[in-house]
Every structure is written in C-alpha cells, then in structure tokens.
Amino acid sequence: MSNAIFKQALRTLRQESHIPWGLNSRTPHRVNSWFKWLAPGLLVKRWLVISAGGVLLTTLGLAIWVKLTPIFWLIQFIGELLETITTILPNYVSGPIAIAFGVFLIFLGQTRSMGAITSVLKPSSDEQLIDVLLAHRKLNRGPKIVAIGGGTGLSTLLRGLKHYSANITAIVTVADDGGSSGRLRREIGVLPPGDIRNCIAALADQEKLLTELFQYRFKAGDGLVGHSFGNLFLTAMSDITGDLERAIAASSQVLAVRGRVLPATLSDVRLWAELEDGRRIEGESSITEAGGKIKKIGCIPSNPPALPKALQAIHEADYIIIGPGSLYTSVIPNLLVPEIAAAIAQKQVPIIYVCNIMTQPGETQSYTVSDHIRAIDAACGQQLFNAVLVHKKVPSAHTLIRYAQESSHPVFLDREAVGELGRRIVLANVMDEDEETGYVRHDPQRLARILLRWYSRAQGIELGVGS
Structure with missing residues (x-):
C-alpha cells in the first residue's frame, strides 16, 4: 500500500x-x-x-x-x-x-x-x-477501569465502556501465534499485534471506519495475502518507535483512542497446556486445535515480567474487569504473568469476572460457570475476583442447534458450586444474538451498563448510569 x-x-x-455521546446531541x-x-x-x-x-x-x-x-x-x-x-x-x-x-x-x-x-x-x-467539552469533562471524571483479556471479547467490552469513562486501560495478552499475528511473529519477530489491534479499534472515536480499515485483509500481493492492515500498521510502528509499547501509544494518539491499550508483557510468551490424556501441547492455536480437555496451562518463560505501566494501572484502578474472552487463550494468559496476578490480588476494589455465554470447543467443552472460576483460580494460585457476571437468557432454538453442531452449549450456572467458591453472582441479560448467522456475543452497551451499575452499587455512589 x-x-x-x-x-x-x-x-x-x-x-x-x-465523540459519540448520548447526553447532549446537537442542540x-x-x-x-x-x-x-x-x-x-x-x-x-x-x-x-x-x-x-x-x-x-x-x-x-x-x-x-x-x-x-x-x-x-x-x-x-x-x-x-x-x-x-x-x-x-x-x-x-x-x-x-x-x-x-x-x-x-x-x-x-x-x-x-x-x-x-x-x-x-x-x-x-x-x-x-x-x-464536546461537556462530554469530555464527564468522561474524564469516570472511574479508572482496568479491563483484562483479549480476543473479540475484550474489544466488545471496550466498545461499551468508552461511553462511560475515558480512564480505561486494556491489558491484552500477547500469546497469540495464529493467523496474521502468528506469521508476523515468526517472520519478523514482533509481538503478536492482533488482539491489540482489535482493542485500539474498539476504543477509537470513529470506531466503524477504523475497524473496517484495521480488519481489512489483503487478498493479493506477494507476502501480503492474509495479513490485516492493522497488524502491518502496528508492526511498522513497532519498528519505527522501537517496541510495541511505544507503537501502541503513538498509534493511539494518531487515531484518537479514548483510554489506552497495554500488552501484559513485552516478553515473547508461548503458551503450553497439559491435557487429561497426557499430551503436552505448545502454542496458543495448537491448544485449541488439539481437542482435548485442558488439565493445566502455563507459559514459556514461566515468569515473564509485567509491563510496568500495566502494574501502575492496576495499582491506580477503581474497578477491575476480567474477561470476557476465550478462557485459556485470552483471559488466563494475562494472569500467567505473576506480577499482574499479584497486583490484582492486593487490590481492595470491586473486581468482577465476565463469564462467557457459550462453551468453546477445544477449551471449555461442558464447562459450567464454576469450572471457569476454578480454572482461573488454579492458574493464578489464588482468588482474584469477588463476583461473576453471568448471562441469564437462553439463546433461541435456531442458535442452540447451530452451536450444538460445533459441540458448543450455553454455560450452565451451577449456583451452589459458585457460592461455595465464595463468589457473588450478577445475573443480567447481556447477549446480542444475530438471527441470521446464529452467533451470540455480548452486547457492548448492555454489558457496560450492567457492569457500571454493579460498580456503582458496590461503591455506594451514583455514576449516572441509566437502567
């Protein structure tokens, strides 16, 4: 190009x-x-x-x-x-x-x-x-929110949160090794930019246009086929600025990003998983493709250093949100950085985990809500959050049939088991169901509204979040 x-x-x-804002449109x-x-x-x-x-x-x-x-x-x-x-x-x-x-x-x-x-x-x-000034003032007075995860789940959450606060820090996994990100990682040696690209697009003011641009994949050209423009953009910025952290900061300024996006670590992290059948699988994409039940997960190196700015964001946070996203390949990889898990555990602020709506083949087949919680506790060696957000509405029959063909089902809420784990359950309708394709996702606006309402109640303050 x-x-x-x-x-x-x-x-x-x-x-x-x-700046989109629902408080005061054109007067x-x-x-x-x-x-x-x-x-x-x-x-x-x-x-x-x-x-x-x-x-x-x-x-x-x-x-x-x-x-x-x-x-x-x-x-x-x-x-x-x-x-x-x-x-x-x-x-x-x-x-x-x-x-x-x-x-x-x-x-x-x-x-x-x-x-x-x-x-x-x-x-x-x-x-x-x-x-614009009124909106800017209100957003800048919003709570300091740290959102931890990766994949499409985190970017979906950010699309909703940016309408309530400009003080958002997204801490993103860098363990991806598939697709365009994996190719750039192997061929150039950069940290995978895919999840970071999605989060930058989600936090941008002109989200729709930027998402289309960053998600554009080249269909022709020697060596370009399959690469997304956003991945190449961040790779080029990394080469110009010296590392991915500076590349993200520079890109955020150019693209008018509300909040900031940080990698969990600048180390070249590679995931591994032990399956119940005894196999040991290395590589994020290979773990999902292996098709077994995950018994244990870790990373190489075993103790990657956390990005200092990520730790600072956690220390200053008023509110921490973990997920949604693929349990073993998007959420847990961030928590495998020991300093990040320790920093979260020390915080005395509302911390909530957003559980997935559907199980994921290759990662969480037949998992219940408590299974998701146990997996995170086991990976971190301690309890990090005190509440879990669970979707309460069952998808349509058409959607259930489509997911069943892929061995995926709604995540079952086992209330007693969750209660025994010492977690509070937040039930809400946060699903966005596409009737044509049969896919379900978290609705960005509903999810953000419910999360901010729960935070408001937990803090005993009024944030002006509508019902």
Whole structure:
C-alpha cells in the first residue's frame, strides 16, 4: 500500500472523528448552548473572569502611570457626548438603544470568536463544541477501569465502556501465534499485534471506519495475502518507535483512542497446556486445535515480567474487569504473568469476572460457570475476583442447534458450586444474538451498563448510569 493511500486513510479518520455521546446531541437552539457554558467544572468561566480582571488592572495601572490626565479628558468628552445625545433623545429611548447595541456587539464578538475556535478544533463535525467539552469533562471524571483479556471479547467490552469513562486501560495478552499475528511473529519477530489491534479499534472515536480499515485483509500481493492492515500498521510502528509499547501509544494518539491499550508483557510468551490424556501441547492455536480437555496451562518463560505501566494501572484502578474472552487463550494468559496476578490480588476494589455465554470447543467443552472460576483460580494460585457476571437468557432454538453442531452449549450456572467458591453472582441479560448467522456475543452497551451499575452499587455512589 503506497504512502499516499496510507496518508489519505489517516486524514479521513482524523476528519471524520467525533465523540459519540448520548447526553447532549446537537442542540437545536443557540441559547441552550450558551447556557451550557455556565455548567460548573468546564474551567472556562474562571479564566474569562481572570482575564477581565487583568484588563481592568492594566487600565488602572496605565491611568496611575500617566497621572489620569488622558483618562480624565476622555471621561469628560464621553460625558459631554452623552449629555448632548440625551438632549436630542430622551433617556428612556437612548438608554435602551445603547444597551441593545452593546448586547449586540457582545453577542457578535463572542459568536464570531467561538466560531473561529470551533472551526479549528472541529472543522468537519456538526456537533457543537460545548457538547464536546461537556462530554469530555464527564468522561474524564469516570472511574479508572482496568479491563483484562483479549480476543473479540475484550474489544466488545471496550466498545461499551468508552461511553462511560475515558480512564480505561486494556491489558491484552500477547500469546497469540495464529493467523496474521502468528506469521508476523515468526517472520519478523514482533509481538503478536492482533488482539491489540482489535482493542485500539474498539476504543477509537470513529470506531466503524477504523475497524473496517484495521480488519481489512489483503487478498493479493506477494507476502501480503492474509495479513490485516492493522497488524502491518502496528508492526511498522513497532519498528519505527522501537517496541510495541511505544507503537501502541503513538498509534493511539494518531487515531484518537479514548483510554489506552497495554500488552501484559513485552516478553515473547508461548503458551503450553497439559491435557487429561497426557499430551503436552505448545502454542496458543495448537491448544485449541488439539481437542482435548485442558488439565493445566502455563507459559514459556514461566515468569515473564509485567509491563510496568500495566502494574501502575492496576495499582491506580477503581474497578477491575476480567474477561470476557476465550478462557485459556485470552483471559488466563494475562494472569500467567505473576506480577499482574499479584497486583490484582492486593487490590481492595470491586473486581468482577465476565463469564462467557457459550462453551468453546477445544477449551471449555461442558464447562459450567464454576469450572471457569476454578480454572482461573488454579492458574493464578489464588482468588482474584469477588463476583461473576453471568448471562441469564437462553439463546433461541435456531442458535442452540447451530452451536450444538460445533459441540458448543450455553454455560450452565451451577449456583451452589459458585457460592461455595465464595463468589457473588450478577445475573443480567447481556447477549446480542444475530438471527441470521446464529452467533451470540455480548452486547457492548448492555454489558457496560450492567457492569457500571454493579460498580456503582458496590461503591455506594451514583455514576449516572441509566437502567
């Protein structure tokens, strides 16, 4: 892909980027937008007042410096002019005219100045600047959320969470070795960018366009067939900046990402699993393809160092969410980094695990909710979360038949076993069912709303999350 096409794609992203927000859409009346500037916490009014005070103080200082002579004559001239005007027009006529003209000048000046600022900050968006500022303020005051996982599950969660907080940190596994990510890992030696790519796209302002761009797979070209544009983009950025962490940070700035995405570790991690039939399988993609029941899982190296920024995000977190995602190949690999598991265990904040809706062939056949919990506890050697979110609605018969053909079934909630494990159950309808394809996924908006509502109740605070 030529540089011209690449630059055009980035230009389009930046021009079409906007902050979606349901609190205040485009306001039909200009008066309403002016009242919004009076909202507390925008850090605008105080600086305008300080500026006005500076003008008055400067004028006073100038008057003192020149011993008031020019100002005295100026005031005298204005007084004589006003006296002459009042002799021609009565004060009950000239006064309102002067007030109306002054208000008009103030309105004209403020409107033009704000229009000039808006045209620079938001040249191609229909949304008003004040709406953007209000949304920005509300998002920045949101809780510090750490979401841990990988695959499509984590990116789905992030799509919903970004509407409630801008203080999101996604900690993503780097154990993927299949598909385009696996090829880049073997041929170039970079950490697999696939899951990170999905999370960056999910947190971007212009999510739909960016997702289509990052998910685009080349269908022709020597060595390009099968590669996604997003993987190549992150690989190139890694080479330019020196490592994947800097590449993600630079990409996030260019693509207007809300929140941040961090790899769990910068080590070249390779998963291994021991199956009940005695086989030992190495490689994330090979584990799923082996088709056996997983008895134990680990990684090489056995104690990879955690990314320092990931640990800092966990230490500062108000809320930690684990999952959803493939249990053994997306969620647990992050927790196999000992420092990450230890940091989570030390936190005294709400921590919840989002259980999958359906079992996954090759990983969690016939698993119940308690089986998922035991697998995480066994991999970490300790309990990390105090609640589990479980979907309560059964998919349609059409969907159940389609999944049954792949030996996949809804994850059964065994309440007593979960209670014995010391976990609180959060039951909610968070499923999005595609009637045409028969696939089920977590609904981003429902999932985020339920998770924020539970956090609000757990903290005893009101976050303004709707029902």
